[in-house]
Amino acid sequence: MPNLYPVFEMPELVEQQQTQPEPEYLESYLFDFEKGDFVRDAAGRIAIADGHTAWVQWCIKTVMTERFACLAYSWNYGVEAEQAIKHPDRALVEMEIERTITEALMADPRTELVRDFSFKWRTDELYVSFTIVPVIGEPARIEGVRLRAV
16 A cells, blocks of 8 residues: 655755854044043044944943934834833832843944943932943943933
């Protein structure tokens, strides 16, 4: 009696490895967050930051920007600090801030890891510090970023 179900040998599967290009750390203009303005040299020209410093500045700016607050930014830029600060418990606020900062910074392929969070509460303000680890280069410690009034 003939077999109703076909029999065949499985072909050998070849897995293709996808290689992703290494992230680029492009130069950018140097910004002074304390003064709120670009750094200028003696001739009045805006100073240029190397790629690693530009990436660190991007991380700081990302943490200082509220997600979805400005249509000029993409949906995955910024943090959701306003939502996190609404929680009644400080421990829960800190956990949510840590989560949203990590998500925002990990959206960039140049970021490998975000760690070592610490928080400082001052009356109605919250300051966060953390370490960012790039894919290429040395880790950087970000100190005392003011999120907003609590």
